[in-house]
Amino acid sequence: MGPNHSGIGASRNRAIAGLLACAAALIVPASPHADEAQPLRLCADPTNLPFSSDSPSQPGFYVEIGQALAQALGRPVAYDWYKSYFGKRTVRVTLLGKQCDAMIGLPRSEDFMGPAVIFSSTFAKEGYALVAPKGQALNGVDGLKGKRVAVQFASTPQNLLAGRDDIQKVTVLSPEEGMQALDQGKADVAFIWGPVAGWLNKTSYDDRYQIQLTEGEGLSWDAAIGFAKTSTELRDRVDAVLPQLQGTIAALAVKYGLPTGQPARFGATQAMPAGTTTGTGPGATQTASVVATETKGDAAAPAAEAGKEIFNGTCAHCHGPDAIQSERKIDLRLLRHRYGDDMRDTFWKTVHEGRPTKGMPAWKEVFTDDQFDHIFSFLLTVQSESND
Template structure:
């Protein structure tokens, strides 16, 4: 019996040693390629079309070349659980992740490189509209994606929100004059507006709208995080990264020297968390749950949230993770833990009905 146990232990050790050989910088160099998870249909970021691969794919290939290997694309749709393939080992590199404290805290297993560009937002308007800002559009309809950062931002400005399921639909609304402007991620806005002489895109880099973006790897892969970071530095120093970004119209989307580097995104800043929660609830929750949590919103026969008494831990999980097979979306990555707490403080401060 003890021989059988020894044999099983030896097999387990061998399996562990074999698995370890497939992780880390040295194993990547030995096999000669770096696996990169990317969406096959997500231009301008990534595409499986050789004629238009997307700037994230082009940058990933440059990074792989700096490591002395080729890039192998592992195509995965990213609209649901985008980084799960990286965590599960389907690839070693995932482009386009925020260099942000909140993201690091929510995903402690990921290491993100230095940023290779700053993701900002873009205001899409008619080419002859003159110089416009969000403040100039007071009382006018601005198209935004539902539950996006852009929607949260304009909610605190005196504009009329035109809500759409996707950013592409919001763009088309502005192009058809259903809205005076669309407010989108800058790379997508620039891509959709390419070749349109009747439209222009203005980069908006206000605090809370600009995010440094880097390349992500698993921390457990030996030597890889440092190598990827150094590769990004070299690609930037050579000017190759800037050339790629310029081909996709992103050269103007850079952080200005007046903005603090890598600052965390904060939706609202209030001293009283209940007041913060009230503002957040009005923006993010009232459409489905009704004003002040009394029900009667578009979510149908939902319980009155102002009567919630399930405790904070359960409330946090519901907001953070959502509920499968329901309209309750996950707000991880949209709200911070402090903002979820503010929502809870607000709702539990209301008198029950």
């Protein structure tokens, strides 16, 4: 029969092609022609549940997505385990160092190491979440009035609520401590990193809490799969199979306790403490940069704009998004106030060498001097005499 016959022929051809590919692979081990048989190499942190783990019995959300993805692409999977502390440094060493082909769970933003890193479409939304005992109504930011709210030191939620006298803040040092504060009755609500809250709720607290995702500036982002910019072909193939994996991904989110459902929106006005939006100073600049980011049109201050992106990608984690920080010691809007003419020198020395004993990492291996200049240009636009 015709079709059957041609089928055999095709498979024989494929076998021959495979042999040729093997032969080629013997001579040139990294031959792209052997691509089909090559494992999909994933970079992941071995100890970062609910996202990733090197334990085969509990691989984590990202690793299981990677496994499903590899299967859909007809490739085996391989791992490059790398203990990560700082996102961008890890991406530079692993993904851009060609130790792996894809990294699952990067923030899908051109600002995140673009154009060196390219992205798949979004597969999940991640962010901070409100956590409270089941049965107690959670109504976004308004529902927090009069409540004791656990927030992590130097986090976006702490910054957001800093100006709210009607909300009592309970400062904690980790999402784990936030959950404990709830459990011990020291807080009514915890406003903490959602995936970790969900994971702990599931694994340590018998699912006693309800968890509502939030969204807004610095509160949430789209998670995607990142590739080196040369991997457009792989990226396109991944994008082609991602839609059929949505069901699997949704089931995995439930398996690992990740918060799902409609997020509570926190407005941009609440994100900016009083004082930063008045007059023609820092507030005006900030508004202009937000517009520039959205339209990609305004080239008024490209260095400051680039610096702001680096800052929000790496430094905001401790120093606050857009450098808005209620803790004076790490409020970088006070650099000029504090150091005057020595501002630039102090900045330069601190970002290069860090202050390791005080919790400020050294960044000289991570950024170029041009990038430090850009960050400094951004910080110049937000200087202020006080932080309240």
